Structures are given as structure tokens and as C-alpha cells.
Amino acid sequence: MYYITTHDSPATGLRGIGDTTWQHHGACNGLKPKVADRIFFPTARNSGSIAQAKAICGRCPVLETCLNAAIDTGTKDGIWGGRTEAERERSHARAAHRLEYNRVRAVVAGRDIPLSTRERAAVAREAVLRGWTPRRLATVLGFTVKHSRDLMGKARHELHQATGGAIPATPPAPEPQDAYEDERDDMTTGAEEFDALEGPTDAELAQQDADLGQAA
Numbered sequence: 001m002y003y004i005t006t007h008d009s010p011a012t013g014l015r016g017i018g019d020t021t022w023q024h025h026g027a028c029n030g031l032k033p034k035v036a037d038r039i040f041f042p043t044a045r046n047s048g049s050i051a052q053a054k055a056i057c058g059r060c061p062v063l064e065t066c067l068n069a070a071i072d073t074g075t076k077d078g079i080w081g082g083r084t085e086a087e088r089e090r091s092h093a094r095a096a097h098r099l100e101y102n103r104v105r106a107v108v109a110g111r112d113i114p115l116s117t118r119e120r121a122a123v124a125r126e127a128v129l130r131g132w133t134p135r136r137l138a139t140v141l142g143f144t145v146k147h148s149r150d151l152m153g154k155a156r157h158e159l160h161q162a163t164g165g166a167i168p169a170t171p172p173a174p175e176p177q178d179a180y181e182d183e184r185d186d187m188t189t190g191a192e193e194f195d196a197l198e199g200p201t202d203a204e205l206a207q208q209d210a211d212l213g214q215a216a
């Protein structure tokens, strides 16, 4: 069974990595490429095209998804979600520091949602608390095992500090099965070990964050 069960894990309403199906519902869908380019990728001074794009976006049913997609992917060019590049600037800057618990919970529960650095750190803390192997976290975040091991080491250190040592500074010795799994190249595991379908609650994540803030 795969760790990431994109089709079986609960729907969240969040857009998955690489999911562009929302574009079919955009109010701009169906415009001729030349027209779309002129309207949605205008020069900064072309106020006529900008106004035209905003009018189309204003009646678009996927406006928010479109805006989030541009921010998640760091797309700077063009008008997305009714906002110009300049209007999205602050959102792009904030995205790197974003910490939205619904996104963290979704990833812990097996969804492939794009995360900020802070959100990935929150998932790593949850991985430590749940006793995940680095390979399991690597699969969930799309990282290498080495990177995940580093991330979990940092998370464990933070939790160790925040809990006054209640969380051990070093991970427990892996069970033989875990050790095997950690070294394996494929992404499969026993179905009985898949317990990620329920993510942490917002309150649990907020408490972790508050504890870490106090410990800092």
C-alpha cells in the first residue's frame, strides 16, 4: 500500500501539487492564446488590458484557487486570481512563512499539498511525535530520505527543548521492520501500518507552535 493515497485519503478542498484541472473552470478558459496573452500578460502600463483581465477574473468561479496556484508555485508573471504581479508581491513574500494548519493536517493525512518551509517543519514535528521513519516523511513531502532525516532531527531537537526533555533528543532504535523499510527503495509498506488518514487537530498544532515559541 502506498503511503500517499491521494485518491483514498479524505478530500480537503485544497489543491494538490500538479493539479491543474481547475483551469478548465476558469472564466478565461477558451480565450484564443494570442488574446489571453495580451490580456493576462500585459505590460505594467497597459491599464486597458489590466482592467479587462480583472473584469474577467471578477466573474471567475476559481479565482481563489487561481491566486493560490500562482502563489504556491511562485509564479510572478501575469495576472492570476485578478491580481497583477505587483499586487501579489506581498502574498509571495508571505507564502514562504505561511503556517496554515489545514494544509499541515492535510499532508499528514496523505494529501499532496504544496507547503511552505514552516508548514514542512510542522509536518516533521508531527512525524517525530507519530514515530514515522524518515522514509515515510520523505515520501509524504517528496524529499530525499537524507533530507527528511535532517528535518526530523531538527524537529526532534525543537520538541526536546520545548517539552523539557519529555521527547527524547535521540530517536528510539528502529524496529527491524522499520530499519528495513527505511533503507528500501520503493514506497510500499504493510497496510496495517498506514495510520495517517487522520491528521492532528488545529488545537494540537497550535499548541506545538506555542510551545516552540515559548522555548525559543
Ligand code: SF4
Pocket (backbone or CB within 6 Å): 023, 025, 026, 027, 028, 029, 040, 056, 057, 058, 060, 061, 062, 063, 064, 066, 067, 079, 080, 081, 082
Ligand atoms: S481568476 Fe482570472 S486568470 Fe485565474 S482562471 Fe479565473 S479568469 Fe483566469
